[in-house]
Amino acid sequence: MLVVMQQGATDEQIQRVIDRLVSLGFTVHRSTGVMHTVLGGVGPVEDMDPADFEVMDGVKECHRIVSPYKLVSRHFRPQGTVIKIGDVEIGGDHVVTMAGPCSVESREQIECIAAIVAAQGAKVLRGGAFKPRSSPYSFQGLGEEGLKLMRAAADRHGLLVVSEIMDHTQLPMLLTYADILQIGARNMQNFNLLREVGRVRKPVLLKRGISATIEELLLAAEYIMSGGNYDVILCERGIRTFETYTRNTMDVSAIPVVKKLSHLPIVGDPSHGTGRRDLIFPMARAAVAAGADGLLVEVHPDPDHAASDGAQTLNPAQYAEMMQQVRSIASAVGRSA
Ligand code: PEP
Ligand code: MN
Numbered sequence: 001m002l003v004v005m006q007q008g009a010t011d012e013q014i015q016r017v018i019d020r021l022v023s024l025g026f027t028v029h030r031s032t033g034v035m036h037t038v039l040g041g042v043g044p045v046e047d048m049d050p051a052d053f054e055v056m057d058g059v060k061e062c063h064r065i066v067s068p069y070k071l072v073s074r075h076f077r078p079q080g081t082v083i084k085i086g087d088v089e090i091g092g093d094h095v096v097t098m099a100g101p102c103s104v105e106s107r108e109q110i111e112c113i114a115a116i117v118a119a120q121g122a123k124v125l126r127g128g129a130f131k132p133r134s135s136p137y138s139f140q141g142l143g144e145e146g147l148k149l150m151r152a153a154a155d156r157h158g159l160l161v162v163s164e165i166m167d168h169t170q171l172p173m174l175l176t177y178a179d180i181l182q183i184g185a186r187n188m189q190n191f192n193l194l195r196e197v198g199r200v201r202k203p204v205l206l207k208r209g210i211s212a213t214i215e216e217l218l219l220a221a222e223y224i225m226s227g228g229n230y231d232v233i234l235c236e237r238g239i240r241t242f243e244t245y246t247r248n249t250m251d252v253s254a255i256p257v258v259k260k261l262s263h264l265p266i267v268g269d270p271s272h273g274t275g276r277r278d279l280i281f282p283m284a285r286a287a288v289a290a291g292a293d294g295l296l297v298e299v300h301p302d303p304d305h306a307a308s309d310g311a312q313t314l315n316p317a318q319y320a321e322m323m324q325q326v327r328s329i330a331s332a333v334g335r336s337a
Contacts, residue, residue: 001041003053006060013058031077040076069218071225077263083231088123091265095330095337096294098124102309103131104146110153112301116316118157120323125159130166132186139307147177168196185210188220198227207235234266238273247275250283255290267294271312288329
């Protein structure tokens with residue numbers, strides 16, 4: 001049930017609607033927009049007549065939300081969500097770049113990359129300290145030491161940190177070092193983990209599962225939001241199809257579809273989206289042209305010797321060139337990058 005309050009509705013009127021929803025068994029989530037307060041009631045919607053709310057003082061309109069996701073739906077926040085972390089806004093006019101190596105490997109590596117990506121306008125340093133590798137014999141990440149190195153490098157260059165959490169036991173550690181918790185493709189439907197990150201108040205970057213539909217991605221985000229953590233950034237990182245030329249098929253159309261269905265920001269990941277560094281420029285351009293609020297890109301000082309995902313990783317000069325191209329596309333669609 002979605003109750004849109006009139007412009008200028010008083011706190012008392014809003015509270016009366018909240019109390020009524022609660023008394024009927026709804027859990028209430030409140031979204032305060034510039035014009036209207038919207039109350040999202042999650043509960044026994046079938047038994048309800050929207051008119052019962054529409055006649056209450058201060059109520060503009062009331063709707064049943066029929067989609068399986070409620071809080072993630074664009075109806076909940078028609079104006080869109082802008083996530084503010086320090087002075088960085090994700091979901092606003094600026095296309096935010098999150099760049100860095102697939103894995104944190106050493107102090108020298110992460111320091112070098114932090115300096116380079118910051119100089120090229122990135123706002124967020126990416127890097128895995130806990131790596132979900134297909135083989136148990138592949139490099140699994142430096143763990144806490146990697147997070148420490150990344151935090152220090154990011155702080156030296158005024159960057160935020162995004163890093164993957166693979167398991168709820170890692171949450172205290174990630175909360176200490178990271179500004180954004182990344183949930184990887186393989187964990188998109190790890191519902192216990194989604195509930196755990198829903199309980200904290202730290203932005204989450206939720207990557208689309210390898211075989212997930214857009215609806216499943218949005219439902220995964222609903223798990224997080226229903227815990228009260230509304231700062232969810234979605235990520236299109238390619239899905240598995242019958243195509244073998246690319247590692248994954250980057251579904252650029254998911255970006256405008258998500259924008260239509262949801263208020264949440266979405267970023268494009270052309271590195272995992274293609275698996276090939278020669279395809280990152282065109283897919284980064286395409287993602288921004290399609291309305292992405294940001295890019296997640298793998299960059300390494302020496303990609304051919306990277307511990308993971310080297311084939312889909314840019315070197316510093318290529319990263320600078322990508323940013324220049326992305327800036328032109330951003331300005332063509334009325335944004336900056
Ligand atoms: C990553 O960002 O390095 C990563 C492992 O991504 P994904 O979960 O999309 O495979
Ligand atoms: Mn990677």
